[in-house]
Amino acid sequence: MEREKISQAIEILNEPGIDIDLWLVVDKESEVLTDPVMDYVIGAGVTWLSFFLFFKSGEKYAVVGNLDIEKIKRLELFDEIFAYKDSPGDDLLKLLKKHSPRKIAIDYSKDSPPADGLTYGRYLSLLELLQGTDFAEKLVSAENIIARIRGRKSPEEIRRIKKAIDITLQIYDRVTGYVKPGLTEKQVAEFITGERKKLGYEASWEEDHCPSVFAGPQETGAHSSPTDRVLKKGEVFNTDFGVIYKKYCSDLQRTWYISQDGETLPPAEVKKGIETIIESIKRAFAALKPGVKGIEIDRIVRQYIVSQGYKEYPHALGHQVGRKAHDGGALLGPDWERYGNLPFIPLEEGQVFTIEPRLYIQQGVVTIEEMVVITKDGAQWLSSPQEEIYIIK
Amino acid sequence: MEREKISQAIEILNEPGIDIDLWLVVDKESEVLTDPVMDYVIGAGVTWLSFFLFFKSGEKYAVVGNLDIEKIKRLELFDEIFAYKDSPGDDLLKLLKKHSPRKIAIDYSKDSPPADGLTYGRYLSLLELLQGTDFAEKLVSAENIIARIRGRKSPEEIRRIKKAIDITLQIYDRVTGYVKPGLTEKQVAEFITGERKKLGYEASWEEDHCPSVFAGPQETGAHSSPTDRVLKKGEVFNTDFGVIYKKYCSDLQRTWYISQDGETLPPAEVKKGIETIIESIKRAFAALKPGVKGIEIDRIVRQYIVSQGYKEYPHALGHQVGRKAHDGGALLGPDWERYGNLPFIPLEEGQVFTIEPRLYIQQGVVTIEEMVVITKDGAQWLSSPQEEIYIIK
The missing domain is CATH 3.90.230.10 (Creatinase/methionine aminopeptidase superfamily)
Structure with missing residues (x-):
């Protein structure tokens, strides 16, 4: 069902009133605490800080730790998967710079718990990786995307x-x-x-x-x-x-x-x-x-x-x-x-x-x-x- | 085991090098996504935005939605439990003002997932409730408390x-x-x-x-x-x-x-x-x-x-x-x-x-x-x- 839900997500990105170029899902040590949306669009967990990028254009990428790559590859959900040993920053920034999204949706919501899967620590890690760029200013809530995917x-x-x-x-x-x-x-x-x-x-x-x-x-x-x-x-x-x-x-x-x-x-x-x-x-x-x-x-x-x-x-x-x-x-x-x-x-x-x-x-x-x-x-x-x-x- | 873990938490707050007056655990719709520390110190979930306050002095309070109160009462873990229908803000602020903590630890950590249980949306809700006070400036990471409780x-x-x-x-x-x-x-x-x-x-x-x-x-x-x-x-x-x-x-x-x-x-x-x-x-x-x-x-x-x-x-x-x-x-x-x-x-x-x-x-x-x-x-x-x-x- 993950493939169906990813297609639905990309359709939603293209709907009027959404106005988001990239939906960025972040996860880490899924066994300890996972973004509830992972179960919909990935269907598996990760160990290290990981990014799943769904662009309005339909392109789909993953940036994951090197020991998780085999597992994510086998899902056959992404156009390309980038594996890192030290830090996901380089791969993430390369993808962002290549696509220059104007608005990037991340999973937080004051009102809707299923859309609030990004922890504050992971949010701070993301900001740190985005330092020196203007991508942090482009971050918005993905609550409208997630409400539609789940709803x-x-x-x-x-x-x-x-x-x-x-x-x-x-x-x-x-x-x-x-x-x-x-x-x-x-x-x-x-x-x-x-x-x-x-x-x-x-x-x-x-x-x-x-x-x-x-x-x-x-x-x-x-x-x-x-x-x-x-x-x-x-x-x-x-x-x-x-x-x-x-x-x-x-x-x-x-x-x-x-x-x-x-x-x-x-x-x-x-x-x-x-x-x-x-x-x-x-x-x-x-x-x-x-x-x-x-x-x-x-x-x-x-x-x-x-x-x-x-x-x-x-x-x-x-x-x-x-x-x-x-x-x-x-x-x-x-x-x-x-x-x-x-x-x-x-x-x-x-x-x-x-x-x-x-x-x-x-x-x-x-x-x-x-x-x-x-x-x-x-x-x-x-x-x-x-x-x-x-x-x- | 929750009682034992709460006692341990209060001991930890009193240890040298910790320097925190209040540990504030936040949770909401635990079935959807819960702070991993809830399982240690509460042993039950909640529905509405809830606050669990553990003071260095040993005082322990809970602020929960009115339909959760019976369940939390039965745990017999708190000195007092405040139930709200509309918003937890008044009760939370009353408790904070009464105790004037200099440093308030909340559950976020860039490095340690088990200590990173606060979602970004819940963090924003907390900031909103603290508006007009200087408590937001007192927020620090609870990672040292949680590392000791779990470790x-x-x-x-x-x-x-x-x-x-x-x-x-x-x-x-x-x-x-x-x-x-x-x-x-x-x-x-x-x-x-x-x-x-x-x-x-x-x-x-x-x-x-x-x-x-x-x-x-x-x-x-x-x-x-x-x-x-x-x-x-x-x-x-x-x-x-x-x-x-x-x-x-x-x-x-x-x-x-x-x-x-x-x-x-x-x-x-x-x-x-x-x-x-x-x-x-x-x-x-x-x-x-x-x-x-x-x-x-x-x-x-x-x-x-x-x-x-x-x-x-x-x-x-x-x-x-x-x-x-x-x-x-x-x-x-x-x-x-x-x-x-x-x-x-x-x-x-x-x-x-x-x-x-x-x-x-x-x-x-x-x-x-x-x-x-x-x-x-x-x-x-x-x-x-x-x-x-x-x-x-």
Whole structure:
């Protein structure tokens, strides 16, 4: 897939509004810390300070340490590879001088972690190598390039995400049959983890809270581990979970209600809670299309939920999903400083988003997280939406 | 182990020559890219821009996004945790103003990747939050703190490394019984990987070249994958491999000779090659002690190997090992630009190093990699050194 992603990168460099001549990816001791984009365009790691140059013209070069060259050669991704023993400076400068790029994009971003793969130390090393030239003044952020590379999913990427979703929903189906009142959050999590391992997949994020399970009323942060809290009759519980299928993630939440003895239907409060969440997701879905900004989608839902008498959810409505569960770039989020410019980036066809509003009732936390892909003029469901609360008898 | 490592960090802040009042660790979306030091002092990841403050006085604070707070609280590592919804700026500035640190260490390093965990984007975010104060002028590199935290191994860390070494040597023993001339590098690698998986351990670095296997004469970079090259009678082959035991790595190389029909001893050239390597390692070992610089150790071996008529090896003599196979900090290396200041850092008690010279003969590449720990006045073997070439009949 690296070859496909490099071609995509070069196409992006040639798109209107990008205005960058060279995308320069920097890496070093990838085993210790690697630029997340390396996995997309190189698919291997390096040991010494290395530069991967992708020019708008389509030319592609690598400058790597001498013991890494054989490995990089075998990838057959570059027009030419330069190996150094002492310092990469000479080869890098020769390439820069030959092509005289007016703008050079490097991988940093205040707002989008997947586009922020250049460490400060590597940035300083780059500046040192560029000393005595004016190339340092030409450095700009590659966040728009990386957002497009990660955001625009190819049919194969969508297929893999869809498969990760199907596996997750299949495991969720089994939860309904397994759970009984009296189990703890931890026991439910262990069941889900057991099912995942039986199928042989990795969790979409840190195992200690993938799944997370939240039983009954609580305001615990969504990213914390399951506890010994007991699932009780008359309360709801929810889970947040996903698996990785061939490098691509799912990220889905579902909510269950545990019936009281003799109860035929959940209480009105539970019914209204889940219906509000389902309606919120439908409203978000209906408004999604290329060109819309995430803040607009988030606002529709935030206002709707507040209008129904609930307090607003303390997070964004949805994020992109790809090789990471939180894949960065355009976000369906509010105008809070911690989200920077992400809620203001117009959506694009091919992006995969979660929609995950949440509200609090006396019986617990009600939340559903679906996944969708932006199409040419709207959006399509990737997950089969939860249509009513799941009931444990 | 996080509690132990935080205590160690605060001790280090109080050591002469450090002169830092506050160590400030920054992280965000740890699933996408995390500061490698997080695994030592926090042992969990975060979602939003987070600050972990370790003061020389022993005070410890965290500033994290509101959905991460529960998880960080449960770690019970901090005196106080501040949760924010919008921006971490207010809480961070309050803490800084209250303590007025003269020097604030942050995780960047041009030379040492494990100490270079702060991305350029996160650095810019930090600068933005510090605007209007003079704290930005107080920022310095935390590389000396991190080198000591990672470098100085506790008895438990040594025990784990020793165990990873024992597992590796046990697998190497089986290689001698398995290999026959006519097998390919790939087949030998598959055998080693199979044995590793049977025992249930992870590889110390990327699986595609852990192990690497090099058969016969070649100058292929040490970090490339096994090929279909065939192991032939009358040639040598070597492997480079390690496993992870409870987060700690081994990294060991061994060399074998494949006898010709009717041959009772390896040819003189093979014998001289392996003896030169073994003698080199002994000389390095004898010179190791706290306070010596890595460049001195590398020079002893480099000069000795050249004096025996071989060309010098195209890499450093040895590196530190810990949670990463290449664990950064002080290096037994030459004065090449790509190694920066690492060969000039005096060695310390408790550091674990590889010693891995290499030389080229007509029959192939001869190399051994041993592991040692620096003691109060010398060094101790962690691996049982290879004492002669292993022979495949």
